Amino acid sequence: MHKELIKLLLVEDDPDFQRMVSVILKRSSLTVGYDIKIAGSLTTALECLNEHEFDLVLLDLGLPDSDGTEGIENIRQKYTEVPVIVLTGQTDEEIGLDAIKAGADDYFNKDEKLQGVLGRTIRYTIERKKITRELTEAKLRAEKLQKDAERVNKQLRTAVEGANLMAREAIKAEHSKSQFLANMSHEIRTPMNAIVGFSQVLADEKLTPQQREFVEIIQDSGENLLKLIDDILDLSRIEAGNIYVEIADCQIGKLLDRVESVVRLEAEEKGLEFRIARSASLPKVIRTDSVRLRQCLANLANNAVKFTEKGHVYVNVSLERDDYTSYVRFDVEDTGVGIPADRQQAIFDSFVQVDGSTTRKFGGTGLGLAITKSLTELLGGTLSLSSEQGKGSVFTLIVPAGVDTSLQDPFVQEDPGTDSAADEQPEPAFGGSGRILIAEDILTNRKLLAMLLRNMGFETIIAEDGEQAVDKALAEPVDLILMDMQMPNVNGYEATRILRNKGFKGPIVAVTAHAMTGDDKKCIEVGCDDYLSKPIDRKKLLEKIRRHFPAQRIASSTEVKKA
Ligand code: ADP
Numbered sequence: 001m002h003k004e005l006i007k008l009l010l011v012e013d014d015p016d017f018q019r020m021v022s023v024i025l026k027r028s029s030l031t032v033g034y035d036i037k038i039a040g041s042l043t044t045a046l047e048c049l050n051e052h053e054f055d056l057v058l059l060d061l062g063l064p065d066s067d068g069t070e071g072i073e074n075i076r077q078k079y080t081e082v083p084v085i086v087l088t089g090q091t092d093e094e095i096g097l098d099a100i101k102a103g104a105d106d107y108f109n110k111d112e113k114l115q116g117v118l119g120r121t122i123r124y125t126i127e128r129k130k131i132t133r134e135l136t137e138a139k140l141r142a143e144k145l146q147k148d149a150e151r152v153n154k155q156l157r158t159a160v161e162g163a164n165l166m167a168r169e170a171i172k173a174e175h176s177k178s179q180f181l182a183n184m185s186h187e188i189r190t191p192m193n194a195i196v197g198f199s200q201v202l203a204d205e206k207l208t209p210q211q212r213e214f215v216e217i218i219q220d221s222g223e224n225l226l227k228l229i230d231d232i233l234d235l236s237r238i239e240a241g242n243i244y245v246e247i248a249d250c251q252i253g254k255l256l257d258r259v260e261s262v263v264r265l266e267a268e269e270k271g272l273e274f275r276i277a278r279s280a281s282l283p284k285v286i287r288t289d290s291v292r293l294r295q296c297l298a299n300l301a302n303n304a305v306k307f308t309e310k311g312h313v314y315v316n317v318s319l320e321r322d323d324y325t326s327y328v329r330f331d332v333e334d335t336g337v338g339i340p341a342d343r344q345q346a347i348f349d350s351f352v353q354v355d356g357s358t359t360r361k362f363g364g365t366g367l368g369l370a371i372t373k374s375l376t377e378l379l380g381g382t383l384s385l386s387s388e389q390g391k392g393s394v395f396t397l398i399v400p401a402g403v404d405t406s407l408q409d410p411f412v413q414e415d416p417g418t419d420s421a422a423d424e425q426p427e428p429a430f431g432g433s434g435r436i437l438i439a440e441d442i443l444t445n446r447k448l449l450a451m452l453l454r455n456m457g458f459e460t461i462i463a464e465d466g467e468q469a470v471d472k473a474l475a476e477p478v479d480l481i482l483m484d485m486q487m488p489n490v491n492g493y494e495a496t497r498i499l500r501n502k503g504f505k506g507p508i509v510a511v512t513a514h515a516m517t518g519d520d521k522k523c524i525e526v527g528c529d530d531y532l533s534k535p536i537d538r539k540k541l542l543e544k545i546r547r548h549f550p551a552q553r554i555a556s557s558t559e560v561k562k563a
Helices: 015-028 042-051 070-078 093-102 118-203 209-239 252-269 290-306 357-362 368-378 418-424 443-455 466-475 492-501 519-526 538-548 557-562
Strands: 004-011 032-039 056-060 084-088 106-109 248-251 273-278 285-288 312-321 326-334 382-388 392-400 435-439 459-463 480-484 508-512 530-533
Touching: 004 015, 004 042, 004 118, 015 032, 015 118, 032 042, 042 056, 042 070, 056 070, 056 118, 070 084, 070 093, 084 093, 084 118, 093 106, 106 118, 118 209, 118 443, 209 368, 248 252, 248 290, 252 273, 252 290, 252 312, 285 290, 285 392, 290 312, 290 326, 290 368, 290 392, 368 382, 368 392, 435 443, 435 466, 443 459, 459 466, 466 480, 466 492, 480 492, 492 508, 492 519, 508 519, 508 538, 519 530, 530 538
Parallel strands: 004 032, 004 056, 056 084, 084 106, 273 312, 435 459, 435 480, 480 508, 508 530
Antiparallel strands: 248 285, 312 326, 326 392, 382 392
16 A cells, blocks of 8 residues: 655654654554654754755754744744644643744644644644645736736737827828828819810810811810729728718619610710610619719729620619518620630729730720729629620629518619709700809819800809909809809808808809719708819709709790790
8 A cells, every 4th residue: 555655854852752753653644654854953953954855844842952932933944835843841822822923833732642643733734734835826826927917918008009099190191191182183183174174165166177086085085084083082982991882762763874874875886785674673762872883883884895896785684682681683794805714803903904905905994893892892782703705794793772672663664864864965055144153263264164154155253262252242143153162262161151141042053173972061061052073064064053043044045046
């Protein structure tokens, strides 16, 4: 049987007692053995402790070289861990308690009946000491862990503060970036306004064929440049997370008419068959951001026309349902150049085009699909592609319908509404009479607007900044104000606010080069009735004037002639 062995140092100068202890301990247990070393003095005891390890010290208080608690203190000083049980010849309890206070773990009177209790007490004391030691170690470990945790916490706090600072700076930088983009957009659009506008005016003049060709090139290039600016702005805003969708009721019929109006002409000029096929199950109204959805579809349809030389471009529109939701699915199908399988993923990245001379021939920036994909995702939808090189492509755009389609009448072909029709209608001949105030600080823009309006038969009043606009609008009769929003001194927002506060009731149409989302709202908030973005499109200008100008002042040119 395995016997546990306790190494014991007995510090005792009385040989009889030494023997007695040995005998008592040897008989005390069958399972525990004792390896007893004897020291007759404190000096010898300290030497022994120095040389060997002991599980316990049994210490007599009356030794030749020490008395009272001195021995305990000496041992404790150097050997804090070893348990010490004191033996005393005196029966005074106080002495035993003094010994405990000095660091002993227990005490016995020598005349007590040691037999039966000594062995047990030794083992308990060792065990107790061991537990105390383990507890102390655990406590130390816990303290260390707590310190570590505090240190980590501190590091974490510092890291969080750093991250917050960086986030604040990033927001600031983002803000500056958006501001920069807004300014850049304004700066580029302002001269573009003049280029596109004047080339439109020039195109109406009597020109030689060559001059006409040059003017058309200027017009085309201007429009391409504008598209490029819009794309870059859109993409930066998407990347900056600065683009928001505005979900509202949207009539699919009108939306598709508008897409058709921008694509059909181009398709027919190329001799392509163009068709938008609307499935009968389509609801009339869905909830989505109609402007963004239209942008996506126009992008896909324009691409289809651009990359197709012969055959057709179809836009097939249908309704899809799963267990929970209805979706509108747009398949934009062409019989064009197609896209090789290994490029089908990459073309959705920014600035990526399928390489090769065909693509170079078609021009473009490689931004359209990246924007379309991001916008589709913002609408909660998906964009995918199936294509075969040389045969054609189908881009599939699916967006949630956003409405309970089972409650709606199915789609019926509608008369194109006034909105959608505007793009397609031939420009109306237009004769007006009345006074329009042009508030615009940039000379070329002023001249362009004045020329367009005068050609329509209006009288124009010019204000070069907001202050002049307020003065003139209040001093003389004005039927409508075209208000540029960014002007020196008093800007358009401020001028509109002042005019409204002073009781000016006439229509104010904001004209701004800021094409950023939210600009239109800002204009309406300060009191404008409508919003027109630069470069000014003649048709849109007409449309706005028609909408807001006192009706009796406008007549078609035939009526004007008759009058
Ligand atoms: P861009 O048309 O301005 O180059 P996009 O991002 O719209 O930019 O398209 C990226 C590229 O994907 C195009 O350059 C073209 O190579 C390819 N692509 C897009 N649509 C089609 C299509 N319908 N047929 C063939 N290739 C296409």
